[in-house]
């Protein structure tokens with residue numbers, strides 16, 4: 291087995307996920323100095339036209355697989371395409387985003403090709419010719435570093451927003467359309483419709499700025515205030531589980547252990563106490579701002595900036611000030 295890498299170019303909502311360029315960057319680290327090359331595979335509707343977006347990023351080949359059976363994600367269909375590509379090309383490493391799709395696909399394909407799976411990694415580096423990945427454990431309280439043994443294919447899922455995205459580097463990339471080899475009887479379940487979140491805001495896992503609300507928001511309508519602040523930055527709105535359980539916000543924007551893990555440049559927590567399960571989802575944010583009326587709220591131990599006050603006064607003031615600064 292050589293040192294070639296396959297990057298899974300995830301498509302969602304007709305667009306390539308932002309994490310794909312981060313994966314190309316991780317792949318460059320893994321192949322650096324080893325003589326290995328990086329290929330990518332794009333599966334689903336629009337694969338052929340989206341391939342152009344990552345051409346010229348140092349890739350050797352981009353496989354595109356379009357088939358009406360794979361227009362939307364299906365676990366069995368996508369896994370079959372990946373497994374056959376890996377068997378044919380004997381990749382040493384396969385990189386994918388630690389997204390809902392990557393989490394579903396990675397372990398299944400790894401098991402099928404008898405590979406090794408490292409999930410949810412935040413760092414990838416080479417040491418003495420061997421891959422080292424870093425991943426959080428115990429809700430982010432500790433990190434472990436792992437290296438593969440033997441020469442089986444190593445699957446690495448990488449958390450979005452942790453690795454600097456690859457820059458365009460020129461070079462020629464071959465675009466290689468490929469039949470899927472998938473038949474209807476292989477597919478047990480298929481997404482029939484993807485309903486985007488209202489508001490057209492970025493996904494919390496990809497946003498640079500997140501304004502999150504907790505139980506203290508009191509009702510769903512009050513999240514409008516957080517949306518207004520988030521929109522000034524082109525950011526996303528998040529929520530604690532208490533806010534989601536109370537019906538103030540939708541589950542896909544829940545941040546935490548049983549929600550999404552996020553890593554934005556700026557996380558503004560409004561009326562969120564800072565329970566360990568919430569921190570598990572956002573503690574690695576670059577800058578954390580907490581607004582809470584209780585000066586002893588645990589969130590202040592993790593926040594870089596804290597405002598002790600009533601969010602219903604502070605958030606509108608902050609929004610007004612930022613609007614003025616932006617004029």
Ligand SMILES: Cc1cc2nc3c(=O)[nH]c(=O)nc-3n(C[C@H](O)[C@H](O)[C@H](O)COP(=O)(O)OP(=O)(O)OC[C@H]3O[C@@H](n4cnc5c(N)ncnc54)[C@H](O)[C@@H]3O)c2cc1C
Pocket residue numbers: 503504505506529530531532533544545546547548549550560561562563564565566567568571581582583584587599600601602
């Ligand atoms: C297995 C398990 C998994 C879990 N997973 C998650 C998860 O993924 N995500 C998650 O968030 N939680 C999760 N939880 C729940 C978690 O333990 C907390 O219950 C939850 O995070 C609390 O949400 P909160 O901070 O919004 O509410 P609270 O803890 O009730 O905090 C509300 C905060 O708002 C402040 N406040 C009140 N009024 C105002 C005001 N007007 N202005 C400013 N501040 C105000 C209060 O001082 C308080 O600090 C999980 C729990 C378990 C057991």
